[in-house]
Amino acid sequence: MTLKRLILSVLTLFVAILVGGSLWSSFQEPQITNRLQLYQTNLLLHATAATEITGEVDGAALQKALLGESPLKTALEQYQAVRKAAEADLAKLEKRLATVDPAALGDSGPPPAASSRPIPSRTVDSQATRLTTALQQQRSLLDQLNLSIGILQAEQGDLTAAQQTWGKLAESAAAGSPAADTARTLTGLWNEPPRIVPDAEMQLQKGLEGWFRYTALDRLYSLQQRTEALNALRADEAAIAQGTLLKLALVGTVPVLGAIAGAGLLVFLVAQRLTQGKQSILALNGEVPWDVPWDWEIIWQVLIVGFFMAGQVVAPLIVGVLSPVLAAFGPRAKAVYAFTYYLLMAGSGLAVLYWSIRKWIPLPKDWFQYRGADRWPLWGLGGYLVALPLMIGVSLVNQHIWQGQGGSNPLLQIVLEEGDAVSLGLFLFTAAVAAPIFEETLFRGFLLPSLTRYVPVWGAIALSSLLFAVAHLSLSEVIPLTTLGMVLGVVYTRSRNLLAPILLHSLWNAITMIGLFVLGSGARL
Known part of the structure; x- marks a missing residue:
């Protein structure tokens, strides 16, 4: 084993412990x-x-x-x-x-049980x-x-x-x-x-x-x-x-109407796939893999070093050092903290991605395509509508499984209780702009196509979606986010334009944030 692989193996073990601990911790926390x-x-x-x-x-x-x-x-x-x-x-x-x-x-209470494992x-x-x-x-x-x-x-x-x-x-x-x-x-x-x-x-x-x-x-x-x-x-x-x-119309009626439209669109797409086969919209590029010049070691390196280590270890440490400075923003400190953390995570993650694949630039066709003159808005909006009924159905099943446990994204509760316009603007930018660009570039732009070197396109969609969900470190969100990730993956593999899943992701996060703000503002009246 080379030194590089040995280091990656050690880091992978560390990441596995970190992610496993976070998921277990979320299992014992209530949902929102x-x-x-x-x-x-x-x-x-x-x-x-x-x-x-x-x-x-x-x-x-x-x-x-x-x-x-x-x-x-x-x-x-x-x-x-x-x-x-x-x-x-x-x-x-x-x-x-x-x-x-x-x-x-x-406290001067009793000592821990003898079987307890020592903790630093x-x-x-x-x-x-x-x-x-x-x-x-x-x-x-x-x-x-x-x-x-x-x-x-x-x-x-x-x-x-x-x-x-x-x-x-x-x-x-x-x-x-x-x-x-x-x-x-x-x-x-x-x-x-x-x-x-x-x-x-x-x-x-x-x-x-x-x-x-x-x-x-x-x-x-x-x-x-x-x-x-x-x-x-x-x-x-x-x-x-x-x-x-x-x-009430915004948080209740509009999503229901969107879900009805999405269900109709989903039925149409499935029916067209069954009747028209490879000529259907869903079949477009459905079995066409990417030309992947790197091997599994580069995929491993980008995920472990670029996302998990940089995003879950290094970025929090840097933000922790900056916390006295961020605290000076007073009631807006949480929003500035989230914004700073995400920029650090995205910047370091994309830097590792570039460093890892730089020797293959210029890349083969269809890699990291951001084409403005295309039908990406239709793919993004259509994907969002289709995701609505799927996510509603999956969420109902998910609630039955977890019974209110499994944790939630802490940002949701913060936004729900936030009343400051500037803070809400920062949260919205973080969730609706920074997160979609970074996550879609990494998970759909790099990971999904890279996996097509080893598995079929549908397998790459499923595996990248699961990793996308696990990366959010909330056990109760694994099934819903895997579902959302699969919709994002289908949209990207068919459109071959990263702007399409970025739009879908942005719409999902933005509308969620706006809904939370509306609910929270109503409770504070």
Whole structure:
């Protein structure tokens, strides 16, 4: 074995441990799906409030179509389901934290079991910090869920259940915590007779969001007989509800219409393939491999050194060194961090790719083609429409498999909660421009064609799609991203133009980001 292969073998073992550990870690983390459902429910509750305020028949019809006969009951069931999942996740986090060396937590608890494998102190510190932070976030989530569940129970007339929910929260939350104070404020408002604490309005403004804040303030102003404030609040809620209808269409109706169009296009393409054979659109270039001048060792080198080592090890280390500088951006630091990290990963990855294949330049036909005068927009848009129904179907199966576990891309939750326009712009550029260009150049532009030297085109599509999915380091996303990767691969192999899968990838990421922003902005109103 040459020295180069020995080094690559060692790096591959390191990468396998790193990727395997990340996937295993994601297995024990919750998905973002439940949170997305709650954000959409919050938008629906705003629409429901519009019907109650204005009494419009159209609003009532919308309410029935979206939430059913009992919208508050449906919303309560959704919140209770998420709370149950959050409680299970909290128990898992507490169990995992208990296995960490207590010294890393500043605790004097019992030593780890004798069978525990020794862990380097820096790893323990990092793990302990990450788990402690995750634990705090999970407890904060449960506090917010219980505040909201209590309001939904109270609005349905079940005051006993609401008082119990808030009472348990006030007892379990840390003394003087905002959640505990808000719970006591809500308890007083729905008490018989009502008890209004001196800073009730401030507590409700700070402790609640969206429909829940409006509902609690409506109760407060009604009890205080503040007619002017109550009328202004209801007018504000009615105005918000009008915008909510558009947001509901964006996050609900538009994707459904796109999925219907995509299903029709998919049926047409499959039928044409069955009836016209090699003359069909799907058969175009379907069995034509690339002329690959390099061997498997170059493929191995680009993946291990150019993507995994540069992207998952070197880039995070550099960004970590730059973290004090990035922290100066304040609330926009996360967006700048993500943007900087991705540019470093893409730049280093593409540099390794160029260095690895430079001696074969100029390359044979069809390599890294970015042809503007072509039908790539039709391929990209058509691929996006076809991907919609496929991804919806796969996601339903995926949810059944993972039951809310398996982790999600952390960027999704950040965008969901982000309200700053500049930060959102950076996130959108990172996801909709930088990521598609880099990932399509590497996985579709280099990896897929290179694999056709050893396997058929369909095999190269499948294998490159699986590696594309695994590279995202989230276990629950492997099946959906493999599916998306296969659509991207089909689009590229047929069009032979990288602009087509880049457009598809960009549309997918951009529309996902916009949908998250719409959901998040609706919850913050």
